[in-house]
Amino acid sequence: MDSAALASFSEPSVFLKAIEFVLTIISISVEQGGLASFSKQSGEFFFGGAMIMTITVSGLLLICYMLGQQRHIQNTHFEFSFDCIGALFQLTAGALAISEYAGKSGNEAAHANAAGSVCIVTSAVYIFDAYYAYINYRSIMTQPPPSQQNTQSLPPSI
Numbered sequence: 001m002d003s004a005a006l007a008s009f010s011e012p013s014v015f016l017k018a019i020e021f022v023l024t025i026i027s028i029s030v031e032q033g034g035l036a037s038f039s040k041q042s043g044e045f046f047f048g049g050a051m052i053m054t055i056t057v058s059g060l061l062l063i064c065y066m067l068g069q070q071r072h073i074q075n076t077h078f079e080f081s082f083d084c085i086g087a088l089f090q091l092t093a094g095a096l097a098i099s100e101y102a103g104k105s106g107n108e109a110a111h112a113n114a115a116g117s118v119c120i121v122t123s124a125v126y127i128f129d130a131y132y133a134y135i136n137y138r139s140i141m142t143q144p145p146p147s148q149q150n151t152q153s154l155p156p157s158i
Helices: 003-010 012-033 041-066 070-074 078-100 107-141 146-151
Strands: none
Touching (some): 012 041, 012 070, 012 107, 041 070, 041 078
């Protein structure tokens, strides 16, 4: 990994994407490691789908940021929109995992509660990331276009 990729971790969006990625891997590992299962197949599909969606998009954004493409992505609403959806999905998956085993004890219940708790913490990280994505988008959109920045100091042409 070169120094530019490592330096990109000083940006809040890149650092938070790495945290989101790691926490999602942890929640998948904890949930699957305890062989916790949902009583309804739709709950299992939602939990798995939410985890796969967030780990895939967060991983791809993290790679793009490390390759220096942060400004291109932050010129759009994509990161902010994805962070809001990711927060909602992680929060729902966490609540679903915890509520499935509410009042139960045992190894499966402990794993489901731990995975649900990690999902809820991950949703908070997504909310912070959405805030920074919004701030970055606003700062980029309030800057004049490059063509106007360069011509302001030049005299008018004849």
